[in-house]
Amino acid sequence: MTYDEKLARFNEHIEDGGKVETNDWMPDDYRRGVLKFVEMHANSEIMGALPERECLPIAPSLRRKMSLAAKIQDEVGHAQLLYRVAEDLGKSRDTMFHDLVTGRSKFHNVFHYPVRHWGDVAIIGWLIDGAALVTQAALRDSSYAPYARVLKRICAEEQLHLRHGEHITMELSAGTDEQRAMFQEALDRWWLPIIHFFGPRSNVAKDLLLRWKVKTRTNEDLRQEFLDRYVPKILELGYTFPTPVPYRDADDYLVRDEDIDWEPLNDIKKNQGPETERRLTWRRDIYETHRWVRDAMAEPAVHAA
Amino acid sequence: MDVYEVFKRSGHKEPFAHAGAVIAPDSEMALIMAKECFLRRREGEHLWVTRRSDIHSFSDESLLEIAADKSYRFPEAYRDVVTKREKAKVRAKEVMAERNAS
Numbered sequence: 196m197t198y199d200e201k202l203a204r205f206n207e208h209i210e211d212g213g214k215v216e217t218n219d220w221m222p223d224d225y226r227r228g229v230l231k232f233v234e235m236h237a238n239s240e241i242m243g244a245l246p247e248r249e250c251l252p253i254a255p256s257l258r259r260k261m262s263l264a265a266k267i268q269d270e271v272g273h274a275q276l277l278y279r280v281a282e283d284l285g286k287s288r289d290t291m292f293h294d295l296v297t298g299r300s301k302f303h304n305v306f307h308y309p310v311r312h313w314g315d316v317a318i319i320g321w322l323i324d325g326a327a328l329v330t331q332a333a334l335r336d337s338s339y340a341p342y343a344r345v346l347k348r349i350c351a352e353e354q355l356h357l358r359h360g361e362h363i364t365m366e367l368s369a370g371t372d373e374q375r376a377m378f379q380e381a382l383d384r385w386w387l388p389i390i391h392f393f394g395p396r397s398n399v400a401k402d403l404l405l406r407w408k409v410k411t412r413t414n415e416d417l418r419q420e421f422l423d424r425y426v427p428k429i430l431e432l433g434y435t436f437p438t439p440v441p442y443r444d445a446d447d448y449l450v451r452d453e454d455i456d457w458e459p460l461n462d463i464k465k466n467q468g469p470e471t472e473r474r475l476t477w478r479r480d481i482y483e484t485h486r487w488v489r490d491a492m493a494e495p496a497v498h499a500a
Numbered sequence: 501m502d503v504y505e506v507f508k509r510s511g512h513k514e515p516f517a518h519a520g521a522v523i524a525p526d527s528e529m530a531l532i533m534a535k536e537c538f539l540r541r542r543e544g545e546h547l548w549v550t551r552r553s554d555i556h557s558f559s560d561e562s563l564l565e566i567a568a569d570k571s572y573r574f575p576e577a578y579r580d581v582v583t584k585r586e587k588a589k590v591r592a593k594e595v596m597a598e599r600n601a602s
């Protein structure tokens with residue numbers, strides 16, 4: 196079979212809703228595209244652990260501290276699961292890690308921003324995990340089957356994170372003026388980055404990952420689902436939105452395209468966000484100081500004679 | 501002859517799950533037997549076999565227990581989010597009424 200014949204057959208297979216396994220034949224662009232996408236997702240999980248890690252010392256109780264630490268552990272675990280999937284597509288974990296800490300690869304925009312107080316933990320746990328869950332739930336239908344399978348487990352844990360985040364949000368929201376102001380202040384800072392999180396409108400004609408059903412829905416479709424799900428909940432709690440302010444249209448909560456300022460995202464795409472450099476350095480330092488643990492774990496057990 | 505453990509997956513969305521075991525002289529034969537035993541009626545689409553002696557487990561099952569109270573890892577720990585949500589809504593109504601009055 197010629198390459199073109201193989202490609203035609205592959206396209207047809209995908210068109211029919213077929214799935215792809217690691218050892219199946221796939222076009223190079225498919226392999227590269229999936230690898231880059233899963234690698235970016237893995238990077239985001241491991242970098243996403245850091246902002247919350249920064250909040251551990253300010254947890255208001257021991258119980259909150261332990262549950263936040265458990266969530267952070269889950270996020271690092273997600274990274275490990277995803278790096279494993281990416282590795283099978285032909286890039287070693289060491290190389291991926293190196294590319295991450297030297298700023299050669301990317302991670303999600305929201306993890307480039309600072310955290311200031313406990314209100315940030317509420318926003319991250321409820322709205323950012325909520326946004327991630329909307330996108331990840333859609334990816335459980337991805338054409339790349341090993342990714343879809345791993346997302347099943349990840350989404351189950353994200354569901355719990357959402358509960359954890361909502362729990363903190365509701366506690367702050369039922370609380371004092373000061374507690375409510377914390378949530379509002381954090382919402383004012385995070386709203387635009389959360390809107391950015393889904394990305395600009397998809398170019399359906401050009402987006403290979405959409406055509407090959409690695410991604411199953413467009414960015415704007417996912418953003419819309421998020422808005423419809425969360426805007427009414429936030430309004431019900433008596434909070435207000437900064438720009439882009441959502442408005443109601445029949446059953447939908449929409450934001451106007453022209454209200455979204457994409458400028459901050461451009462810096463982040465160049466790995467020049469407000470916290471990018473500091474967090475990447477931190478990640479690299481953690482990697483170095485923990486080297487002895489990895490080395491020790493790589494040695495087979497020594498048994499007494 | 502060796503005992504081979506058999507794993508099957510019913511579709512691309514499922515993980516491999518243990519189906520049973522067969523006795524065979526090598527992995528090729530084990531696959532053929534496994535197919536006859538466990539996929540006769542298309543109960544799965546994919547099959548793995550592995551020698552039982554290559555599977556490792558804890559000899560002391562008590563090591564599988566969770567060492568301390570980690571209830572915050574389970575959804576039940578957050579069940580009172582329902583009452584918290586109701587309280588938050590009541591509080592929000594107060595705040596919004598004050599806002600409208602001023």
Ligand SMILES: [Fe+2]
Pocket residue numbers: 240269270273349353
């Ligand atoms: Fe995660």
Ligand SMILES: [Fe+2]
Pocket residue numbers: 270324352353356
């Ligand atoms: Fe999460």
